[in-house]
Amino acid sequence: MQKDKIKSKLWAKQQTKIGQKAVFPIVILSLLSSMIAVGLSWCIAQILGIMLVPTLSLSFDVSVFIIAFVLLSIFRAIFIYSEELFAAKIGLQARHRLRKELVQRIMQIGPSILYKQSSGGLTTLIADHVESLDGYFSRWLPASILWFLSPCIILVFIFFVQPWAALIIGLCGLMVPIAQATFGIGAAVAARQQFVAMTRLQARFLDRIQGIATIVLAGRSEGETEKLAKAANELRKRTMKVLRVAFLSSASIDCAMIVAIVLVAMMDVGQFLNHHDTSSVHVTHALFALLIIPEFFAPLRSLALAYQDKAKLSGTAASVVELPEPVLEIIRENQLDHTQPIQVTFEDVSYRWDEKRGNVLNHLSFDIKARDTALLIGASGAGKSTIISMLLGFIKPNQGRILFNNIDISTISYDSLSSVTAWIGQKPVIFAGTIKENILFAKPTATEDELQSAIKFAAIDQYLSSLPKGLDTFIGEGGFGLSGGQAQRISIARAYLKDAPLLLLDEPTAHLDPLTEQDIFKRLVKLAQNRTVILATHSAAGQQLNGLHLRLEHGRLISQERIG
Ligand SMILES: Nc1ncnc2c1ncn2[C@@H]1O[C@H](COP(=O)(O)OP(=O)(O)OP(=O)(O)O)[C@@H](O)[C@H]1O
Structure with missing residues (x-):
C-alpha cells in the first residue's frame, strides 16, 4: 500500500516535470498579457481622469490614450487567443502521449492483464482518466506558476504609482493563499472522492453493459439498476461537494478583492478630504490603482478554479500504478519461418496462477511432431486452456520450457510467434462491424478470391443468403445477431485466411449442438491438413478424432497414446 503511494507520487511528479517544460510558452504569453493589462488600466485611468478633471486635457491629448487603448486591446486579444491555442495543444499532446504510453504498457503485459484487471477499469483508465487530465496540463500547471509571478509584476507597477496602495493590495493578496490552504485541503479531498466515485460508476456501467444478457436472464435487472442508481447518486453528492468547496474558495478571493478595492478607495477619498489633493496626478493614479485590482486577483482565481484538476492527476496515478509491471524480458530475437511446419515440445513444464493455490500444471513433458494433431483431453479444470494460453505466449511456465522447432518460445519475437499461430477459442471474438470486415481481420490484404474460398471453406455461404x-x-x-455456430465459422474462415502452420483450438465446439459440432469438426479436420494442430477438448465427438491423445488430470499428464 505504502509502496503504491510512493510509486503513484513518483509517477505524478514525473508528469508534472514533463508538463512544466511544455507550459513555458503559456507562462511567457500570460506574463506579457498581464503587462498589457497594466497598460490598458493606465490608458483607461488617463481617459477617465481627463473626463473628470478637465485641466488634465491641457497637458495630455486624450486621443493618444484612446489609440493606445485600442492597440493594446488588440494585442491582448491576440495574446489571450494564443494562450488558449497553446493550452489546447499542450492538453492534447499530453493526453496523446499518456494514452500511447499506457497502451504500450498494456500491450507489453499482453492479454494476461485481463486475468487481473477488469476490461471496464482499463477502458476507464485509458479513455476517461487520461481525458480528465487535460485540465491538469492546460490549466493547473500554468496557473501554479502564474499565481505568484503575475500578481508580483502587477504589484511592482502599482508600487511605482501609489506605494501604499501596493501595500494594501499585497496584504489582501496574501490572505488568498491562507484561505486557499484552508479550503484547499477540503477541496483536494472532495475532488479525490468525486474522482473515485466517477471511476467506480464508469467501470461498473461498462462491465454491466458487457454482461447485460446475463443480468437480464438472471432476473437481476432491478437489483443492478438500483446499484447503478446508488453509484450515480454517490457521484452526484460528491460533485455537489466539490462545487460547494469551489464556490467557497472563489468567494474568498472575491472577498479579498472587494476589501482591497474598498481600502484603496477609502485611502484615496481620505487623501482628498484631508489634503484637498485633487491634482490631476492623484486622480489618475487613484483610478489606475483601483482599475488594476481585478487583474491582480485574476491569476489567483485561475489557480482556485484549476484546483480540482490537480486532484485528477493523483487519482489517475493511483490507477496507473495498479497496472502490473511488464516483466523485464530477455531480448526476443529468434524468428520462425511461417512457411515451415512446427514441432512443439514441452520440457518439464509447470505453472501456477496463484502462489496460494499451487501448481495447475505439473511437470508436463511431451512432444508433438510437425504436421501432427494432438488432443488435450481432460475434465474441466484439468489445465487445457492454461496450456493453450502458454502456447499463445500470454503466460510463461514457472518451470521448464516450451519449444517450437527446438527454439524456446520465450526467445521468439512476438511477431514471429503470432505469424506461425492461428487460434480458435471457445467463444469466437467478433467485433462490431460487417461479416466481411470480421473475416478480413485475419488478413486485411486478402484478395477477393482468397476471401471467397475462405467463405466456402468455412461454409459461411450456407447462411449468407x-x-x-x-x-x-x-x-x-x-x-450479436449470429448463432454460435455461424460466429464460429467466421473464426474458421479467419484461420483459413491466416494459413499459419500451427493451429491451436480451445474447445471450439463448446457451445454448439451435436449437428453443428460435427460439421465444425469436419471443417477443422480439413483445415488441420499439413499443419500441427493442438486441440483442447472434453467433448465426446472431439475425443473421436485421430491423433496423439494426451490425457490430463489435475494438471498432470496421465497417459499419451496414438489413435488412428
Ligand atoms: N486467470 C486465472 N486465474 C487463476 N486461476 C486460474 C485462471 N485460469 C484458470 N485458472 C485455474 O487453473 C486451473 C486450470 O484451468 P483451465 O482453464 O486451464 O482448465 P481447463 O481444463 O481448460 O478447463 P475447461 O475445460 O473448463 O475450460 C483451474 O483450477 C482454474 O481454476
Missing part, C-alpha cells in the same frame, strides 16, 4: 445484406450485414460486438 438468409442475411439482409449478405457479407455486408452488420453484426454487433461479440457476434
Whole structure:
C-alpha cells in the first residue's frame, strides 16, 4: 500500500516535470498579457481622469490614450487567443502521449492483464482518466506558476504609482493563499472522492453493459439498476461537494478583492478630504490603482478554479500504478519461418496462477511432431486452456520450457510467434462491424478470391443468403445477431485466411449442438491438413478424432497414446 503511494507520487511528479517544460510558452504569453493589462488600466485611468478633471486635457491629448487603448486591446486579444491555442495543444499532446504510453504498457503485459484487471477499469483508465487530465496540463500547471509571478509584476507597477496602495493590495493578496490552504485541503479531498466515485460508476456501467444478457436472464435487472442508481447518486453528492468547496474558495478571493478595492478607495477619498489633493496626478493614479485590482486577483482565481484538476492527476496515478509491471524480458530475437511446419515440445513444464493455490500444471513433458494433431483431453479444470494460453505466449511456465522447432518460445519475437499461430477459442471474438470486415481481420490484404474460398471453406455461404445484406450485414460486438455456430465459422474462415502452420483450438465446439459440432469438426479436420494442430477438448465427438491423445488430470499428464 505504502509502496503504491510512493510509486503513484513518483509517477505524478514525473508528469508534472514533463508538463512544466511544455507550459513555458503559456507562462511567457500570460506574463506579457498581464503587462498589457497594466497598460490598458493606465490608458483607461488617463481617459477617465481627463473626463473628470478637465485641466488634465491641457497637458495630455486624450486621443493618444484612446489609440493606445485600442492597440493594446488588440494585442491582448491576440495574446489571450494564443494562450488558449497553446493550452489546447499542450492538453492534447499530453493526453496523446499518456494514452500511447499506457497502451504500450498494456500491450507489453499482453492479454494476461485481463486475468487481473477488469476490461471496464482499463477502458476507464485509458479513455476517461487520461481525458480528465487535460485540465491538469492546460490549466493547473500554468496557473501554479502564474499565481505568484503575475500578481508580483502587477504589484511592482502599482508600487511605482501609489506605494501604499501596493501595500494594501499585497496584504489582501496574501490572505488568498491562507484561505486557499484552508479550503484547499477540503477541496483536494472532495475532488479525490468525486474522482473515485466517477471511476467506480464508469467501470461498473461498462462491465454491466458487457454482461447485460446475463443480468437480464438472471432476473437481476432491478437489483443492478438500483446499484447503478446508488453509484450515480454517490457521484452526484460528491460533485455537489466539490462545487460547494469551489464556490467557497472563489468567494474568498472575491472577498479579498472587494476589501482591497474598498481600502484603496477609502485611502484615496481620505487623501482628498484631508489634503484637498485633487491634482490631476492623484486622480489618475487613484483610478489606475483601483482599475488594476481585478487583474491582480485574476491569476489567483485561475489557480482556485484549476484546483480540482490537480486532484485528477493523483487519482489517475493511483490507477496507473495498479497496472502490473511488464516483466523485464530477455531480448526476443529468434524468428520462425511461417512457411515451415512446427514441432512443439514441452520440457518439464509447470505453472501456477496463484502462489496460494499451487501448481495447475505439473511437470508436463511431451512432444508433438510437425504436421501432427494432438488432443488435450481432460475434465474441466484439468489445465487445457492454461496450456493453450502458454502456447499463445500470454503466460510463461514457472518451470521448464516450451519449444517450437527446438527454439524456446520465450526467445521468439512476438511477431514471429503470432505469424506461425492461428487460434480458435471457445467463444469466437467478433467485433462490431460487417461479416466481411470480421473475416478480413485475419488478413486485411486478402484478395477477393482468397476471401471467397475462405467463405466456402468455412461454409459461411450456407447462411449468407438468409442475411439482409449478405457479407455486408452488420453484426454487433461479440457476434450479436449470429448463432454460435455461424460466429464460429467466421473464426474458421479467419484461420483459413491466416494459413499459419500451427493451429491451436480451445474447445471450439463448446457451445454448439451435436449437428453443428460435427460439421465444425469436419471443417477443422480439413483445415488441420499439413499443419500441427493442438486441440483442447472434453467433448465426446472431439475425443473421436485421430491423433496423439494426451490425457490430463489435475494438471498432470496421465497417459499419451496414438489413435488412428
Ligand atoms: N486467470 C486465472 N486465474 C487463476 N486461476 C486460474 C485462471 N485460469 C484458470 N485458472 C485455474 O487453473 C486451473 C486450470 O484451468 P483451465 O482453464 O486451464 O482448465 P481447463 O481444463 O481448460 O478447463 P475447461 O475445460 O473448463 O475450460 C483451474 O483450477 C482454474 O481454476
